[in-house]
Amino acid sequence: MNPQLDEAIRQRGKAFFASIRGESPSIFNKGFWTGKVMDWAMQNEGFKVQLFRFVDVLPYLTTSDNLSRHIEEYFSGGEAGDIPAVLKWGAEKSGLFGGVAAKLMGKAIRSNIEGMARQFIVGERTKEAVKNLSKIRKDGFAFTVDLLGEATVSELESDAYRDGYLEVLDAIAAEQKSWKPFGTGSDGLDWGSAPRVNASIKPSALFSQASPMDFDGSVEGILARMRPVYRKIMAMGGAMCIDMEQLKYKDITIELFKRLRSEPEFRDYPHLSIVLQAYMRETEHDIKDLVAWGRAEGLPFGMRLVKGAYWDYETVIAKQMGWPVPVWTRKPESDIAHEKLSRLILENSDLIYFQCASHNIRTISNVMEMAAELGVPENRYEFQALYGMAEPVRKGLLKVAGRVRLYCPYGELLPGMAYLVRRLLENTANESFLRLSFADGEAEDRLLENPQLTLERELAAAPQKAAEKTPIDGLTAFRNEPLADFTVAELRKAFPEAIAQVRGEAGRVLPLVIGGKSVETDDRIPSVNPADPGEVLANVCQAGTVEVDAAIDAAEAAFPAWRDASPKERADIILKAAAIARRDIVALSATQVLEVGKQWDQAYNDVGEAIDFLEYYAREALRLGAPKRMGREPGEKNHLFYEAKGVTAVIAPWNFPLAISVGMTSAAIVAGNTVVYKPSSLSSLTGYGMAEIFKEAGLPDGVFNYCPGRGSVMGDHLVEHPKVSTIAFTGSMETGLRIQEKAARVQPGQAYCKKVIAEMGGKNAIIIDDDADLDEAILGVVYSAFGFQGQKCSACSRVIVVDSIYDKFVSRLTEACGSLRIGPSEDPENAMGPVVDPSQQKKVQEYLRIAHEEGQVLVERQTSGPGYYAPLVVVAGIRPEHRLAQEEVFGPILAVMKADSFDQALEWATSTRFALTGGVYSRSPKHLEKARREFRVGNLYLNRNCVGAMVGRQPFGGSKMSGVGSKSGGPDYLLQFMEPRVVTENTIRRGFTPIDEDDEWFE
């Protein structure tokens, strides 16, 4: 940066500070409750966390008992210590939780927090809001009004959100007449450029089914509800700004902005703005793109530049998903970006009306000086601040710049609390400009410093990043394959192409692969597209007992050499397989989309999970392959190590057709076993993909044998074969128990007691506690119950709702289920596709009949078509003794159960034969803790959906009749495919033994 400019910026900043000397934002005023609490939160991280979480749950605490209980759970004991005195401040009586006193204190705390929230909200009702907006204008500030409410889980809610805007706009329109424009403009515009009415609108809330995967559908879905709002705004001569939310919706938002701006109806009306976020690494690219677009189209527009309010979310989600972190990770980097992007926008001030939204005096001063330097006319830019925050800054801004707009949320406190948390975070973050300026009293020089210098200082002080550990044999630590990221346009484009490719190869004959050789048989089963059963994807040769014997012989012959290969050699081939699957991930996904009717994202993540298994088990094989010394006694070397058992039969299901197949198979193989693999006849084409991957990876012939066949013909034969030492099975309980029983009978010539690894069914429940965050709970339940048509052993098939929240939950759930789109999975707009075959279809219809008998069917969405569509069903009134509460359907039927209490819900949740997955949505620390202990299932999920366990993070598997307790993708899994051995060597000879470094010895 030009040093003169920098100097000017700092001088202006100093003047700014001077102009507001002695003022402080009300939120830091310790004379009041909010200030005291903020102060305590800034000093005490544990309290801060609890406070923010408590604020989040508060609107749900509708009874005083509930309120008292949560106050105690959140604030007494634990890392935050006893309930801090600061919280009790303002309560009429102090004293701990004894009846009346507790109630009074609870009441006081609630009213204090609601007061805090109201500080940031312009009004809960239209009338109050309009009154406050008038007052704001009276104080010389312009406004933009924003309707609180971020999450819409159904189309009904999206309609309501749209209608909320229409309503408040009507009220404002009525009031507008009484507002004089600021400045000298005579056309009713403030400062000669800006409409007096300004609304900010969050696009995602306007379409409950929005998703990056269905890009175009999302854009159009949002636009459909945005148009009437914008139309009304245009009619009243106002302006609209489309807010930017999470990265997930960024490109959708930019696209819909462009479409709306250029539609014939609107293209002559210039008052449409978009928000961009300086913290997003891609924003420079996006702005340049918008500039080029605007110039090409000849369409001027407005742009608000913010730093960005979702930093925590974006970083955490990226880490969880394995995506590149999309935002700048150091605060000064965002400040630098804001300065750089401001220049970019100001350089295009003829095209873009610039709205600088920041409370940072350095940032503000930069824009002012830069605009001056570039000669930008004053009416081509304005400043924005948040209502209820940073009062000194907005006051100063009004003095120095004049053109200040306040961002004014309006609406109910419930959605307001989410907003409040975001504002509190912003105020209390260690690097917050406001905190530094007004609470911590950091020196002005430092605050006004060129952020480039700040960054350099920070980097110099940062600890050297340690090189990533290479835990074993030069490999990096295991990391999950990134989940599908459909914000990436290339990926969205790749899917239809790959699907067309698979379709192009349809109809092949797939042979068996035995000992590395293709073997064709006369008995064949076609594999078809369940969305269009006339479409035959492949004709799959079926093994009879003769072929099974040959496959086992081949596996047995290949065994000794493979077992004796070093763990490294084996792991290398498996890692190569991972690389091949990664390269072919979209093609492999496309096969699943067509063969079993998986949605794009779920198919992609299935392949990702397959890659994870390969990567994880390869590392496990190396870890377990290294003999471990036991004991440290000198003169004695004891080594524990593990060795493969022999021929493994892998009997795989069709629902995670690649992931589970690859998981069981690669575990067996990388541990040194050889495999006879029987895919499901419904997903044999996908299974053949695994055979091709292993072949390309260089697995020796016979180590893996592809052996589809009819269970009735060759299932028992495979299981009972005396040369099979391990059976890895995933599928139904009935088949699993049969396998266990058959395998336990020792056959003539059998060398090993057979090991059966069985992953079976589930009847999984999600509990909705009375304080559950319903925005999340509805989405979590719907995804868990209906994702891939409910055809997952982990799927939620019961939702148990605590009475006091039941009605609210069920009505929102019903609407949400009504909003899902159903149709072929190859079309990304469909959240639900066909079930996998006619027998599944029939089974679901049969359970629907039972549902009508046992309960009240709330949702029944029948879909006609050539595909195997089964109805999406939600049935209420189900009791624990009902079949729908006990039997696995493996389809899109969700039973709703109303429980008296959380305890009863827990009891019901664990009252089936199964114990696979479960979920709890609750914000009660005690209830969560209780669920941790007593909700006995293999995989319990708190405050999230109950499907999609990740390898290495959520080792997966259940107990009771759900399985034998083996957890795939976990540290104990590979052991099941191996025999432990111990070799003890006495190293003393003639009284002499060398003492080794790891011997226990004197000093």
Place this chain on the structure above:
Amino acid sequence: MNPQLDEAIRQRGKAFFASIRGESPSIFNKGFWTGKVMDWAMQNEGFKVQLFRFVDVLPYLTTSDNLSRHIEEYFSGGEAGDIPAVLKWGAEKSGLFGGVAAKLMGKAIRSNIEGMARQFIVGERTKEAVKNLSKIRKDGFAFTVDLLGEATVSELESDAYRDGYLEVLDAIAAEQKSWKPFGTGSDGLDWGSAPRVNASIKPSALFSQASPMDFDGSVEGILARMRPVYRKIMAMGGAMCIDMEQLKYKDITIELFKRLRSEPEFRDYPHLSIVLQAYMRETEHDIKDLVAWGRAEGLPFGMRLVKGAYWDYETVIAKQMGWPVPVWTRKPESDIAHEKLSRLILENSDLIYFQCASHNIRTISNVMEMAAELGVPENRYEFQALYGMAEPVRKGLLKVAGRVRLYCPYGELLPGMAYLVRRLLENTANESFLRLSFADGEAEDRLLENPQLTLERELAAAPQKAAEKTPIDGLTAFRNEPLADFTVAELRKAFPEAIAQVRGEAGRVLPLVIGGKSVETDDRIPSVNPADPGEVLANVCQAGTVEVDAAIDAAEAAFPAWRDASPKERADIILKAAAIARRDIVALSATQVLEVGKQWDQAYNDVGEAIDFLEYYAREALRLGAPKRMGREPGEKNHLFYEAKGVTAVIAPWNFPLAISVGMTSAAIVAGNTVVYKPSSLSSLTGYGMAEIFKEAGLPDGVFNYCPGRGSVMGDHLVEHPKVSTIAFTGSMETGLRIQEKAARVQPGQAYCKKVIAEMGGKNAIIIDDDADLDEAILGVVYSAFGFQGQKCSACSRVIVVDSIYDKFVSRLTEACGSLRIGPSEDPENAMGPVVDPSQQKKVQEYLRIAHEEGQVLVERQTSGPGYYAPLVVVAGIRPEHRLAQEEVFGPILAVMKADSFDQALEWATSTRFALTGGVYSRSPKHLEKARREFRVGNLYLNRNCVGAMVGRQPFGGSKMSGVGSKSGGPDYLLQFMEPRVVTENTIRRGFTPIDEDDEWFE
């Protein structure tokens, strides 16, 4: 120490050094092969180890192929690098192993090493020895002759050892006449005090069955063969010195010395000496005891004081056994002890003729100056040095002291090699005085320093000992309970007392214990002493199905609270049980001696193992009880933890009646399960002991239920009970497979797929390679095959001997088996007792009949008596297809198989249905490595016996039909009693999540 004395010692030492300036022991003479090799060994620890091991095996390398192979295996590659040039020195041709060249080099190396050995040995044959002894006397040195050969594995060998002495003494007697006494003595004594003929004798070799447990029997057994030797010595006017060996024989040796010295026949003859070792911490006590004894009896005697030659062995064995280290662990401490003990002896010079045996000039000087100070007459002490070593020292000694005796081993090279290794060790140890003086050239001042100062310096330089890690919950790391140490007199005394005590309580009625209450039933089985079946130890109530149901109900009722107790609470009770068992260890052992006929040591070690299981599993429960975070993604907490499954049925065997019962039970219990325990009807009294321990430890009622019963009545009922979730079984293959099959069938009302942990039979082989150390191999095989009458699943029941060593091995084995004593186990002289019951007895007799059919019975020792004695049988000529090579006998029958090669032996070893334990005696690194890989059994032991796996060090268990691969006492065992669970919490709320320390985050 008096500073003047110290000064005098140092002055005398300097004079000593001056007198031998320029001389060097021949072993360090680098002009010769030995010197070069010693030099290389001192520089290169890896080479030294290989060299010493090679020296050890060399006598067995009887063919040149074998020799070449071993040279290559020991010296090429590996940490010692290529075959060092130094080894090849002297070989006519160099060049690597190509036919003739290799043979020639092998020959040269052999002859060089044999030459090295001969340097320390006065002769291999009587004639040569006597000639050399004469020469020694000619040079002015007295001698004491020692017959090489330490290990005798049979009474025949002990006879031969005795006869060897008699033979050499005869030859010496013949020569003696020609030897003039040294000094002026006219009575034929050297220096007026010492007989010209002097023999040193190792007591243990004189009685192959010597053992500290049978203290008195050992003393008498040795004396029986020592008397004729001493008688002959007395007849020829000679002296005898009883050598001191390992600590194991110390007290036996002192006792037999006292008895021999005081027997009427010998008490008037003063020339008997004993050796004591300065490095032994107890030696001061022992010398004082001997002084008191000698004075009380009025019997003068001689005493040789050495530093001690078994330091490595004593320290390593103590560490392995868990015993206190009996020797000083720092070299200067032994030097200090020698000085202190020398004073003690010299102060009693009127009673004791002192023989100072040391090559350390400081030590020697100390004795000379101390003797002078105390006015000890010169003829009351002498100096001793080892033949072939430290020539300068002995030369100097001769000059300054005159009275020097050389310790002269004589005998064959084979036992001589063991002696050679000991001498080489002594010469090359880092702290060896000889090495320091003559090879490393350490300064005289340092070498003559008061060892007290040396010690202080050493301690100051030593690293501070880190406090022992407390890995979890304040507990120290797991350590095995010390094995039985019958060198401790109190323990030897305690056994008969405890046995009498058990006997005193015989005949009790033992009730069931269900839910904490005693329950008597009418059906009772007496538990008897198998050595005297008329002796009823207890009348044991038997459970029927009604009682089993009650026990399961009690266990089920106790389950939830016990499962939910913290791992710490559970572990604390189990650790308390360990403390109780430790307190009562002898009483618990005594019960086993009487109830199942275990030998004292084996019974004691069984209880020790029980304690180990308690201590180990308690720690494992704490380790596994701590939830483990999976993944480090922020905003997501995944915890993997383990939880008890429910009611466990423990079905235990009688052969390790406490250890295995406690192992299975405590694993189940400490993991949080509750147990119904069915002991074997043959060991229900021992099992009741466990019930009493758990009760005293405070285990809540119902957690453990004592439930003996007839298998035919209640076995299947227990296994099939729907409320039993885990079955831990140890016993026969037939029963184990039946249990597995029954348990795999899901019963109505059954919640969990049953887990069966089955430890079954074995048909274990020990391979004797052609280079095996037979001294160790015979003892190892005999102990493995006949310890506790072969009634161990780990017992050796096949010994597979490589052809070329077959005859030698078998003849020694046969003799060794003939030497074992058989009789009631309560008498510690018996190595073998009765089998446990008449059915075992009958089974063994039946297999004896088969043995006669299938092979040649080499040993058949029938024992009559009221007890259930079964014959000890060794049968040769067994081939892999024979029943005796395939079927488990579980009794004292050993099949001997002759294999063409090591490879064939390996193939045969693994050719049974079982894969439990195995052993290899070999000194071929390649064969050991091959066995490690290919001898596929659960527990393989190299160069030691194949029984007695230690908890934590040798996790135990087999595969194939020996078991299901669970290793008791290992890190994977406890997992089998638990279900893994994963709880995943989404900690993001409203986009906000606290970042935790162990999250993966920026920087």
